Amino acid sequence: MNKNPLKTRLLPALSLLALTVILSACGGYTTVDLGGSASGVTRDGLVLVNAGKTVAVPVNATSYTFPEKIDIGSQYNVSIQAQPGSLTCALSNTSGTASGQPISNVNVACTTNTHTLGGTVSGLTTTGLALTNGSDTVTIAAGQTSFVFSGKVADGTVYGVAILTQPAGQTCSVQNGTAVMGSADVTNVAVSCV
Structure with a gap:
């Protein structure tokens, strides 16, 4: 059976042309x-x-x-x-x-990222101590030795822990209460009561 050499050479070229036309119809x-x-x-x-x-x-x-x-x-x-x-x-x-x-x-x-803010309490023997960090507050019971605020603090945000109310008959102070929140929970705020 004789094959047409021109047809054999044109078939791949026509197939490529048809594929190009199809692709261009789809946006190319x-x-x-x-x-x-x-x-x-x-x-x-x-x-x-x-x-x-x-x-x-x-x-x-x-x-x-x-x-x-x-x-x-x-x-x-x-x-x-x-x-x-x-x-x-x-x-x-x-x-x-x-x-x-x-x-x-x-x-x-x-x-x-956010992290917890807390620390230790020493010398607290009575009730009524409350701490604040902005609008976040925490009440600390007599004899309690640690605290954590319920709200978390965002990385890079300044926090400032202060005494909101003093306990009955005692005076408390805060050390390490102000800083910029880093990349880990803060546990070194120290509250001392006398």
Whole structure:
């Protein structure tokens, strides 16, 4: 059986032309953007990664996009490579398969880290002692040797523990009561009563 050499050479070229026409009818995309919304990014240092490619999300960004597009049909799996200082960030919709539309729903939300504020009490033998940190208060019972405020304090926020009410018949004072909240719970505020 004789094969037509011209037909044999034209068939692959026609197939490629047909594929090009189909792709152009769909918008011509072979790659798409990968990104999403961002919220709570109040500090530098947030870096996201997908398949070894990274993007740094700037302070106060409301969205982000990886610099490199990804191929249609490829898998993506975005994760956090670096957390910004004093924040904890989380991702949603982290993985999937790229289709013909840009991916814009891999969202990142950050919240400020918070820590407990407390310390020790010595010499308290009567009732009525109350401490304050802004609008947060704690009442300390006679004989109690430690305290913790119910409200947590955000990283980088100034706290100031003071005596709200003195106990009956005693005078108490506060040491280490004012500072800037760091990256761990505070347990060294010292209240002494005489």
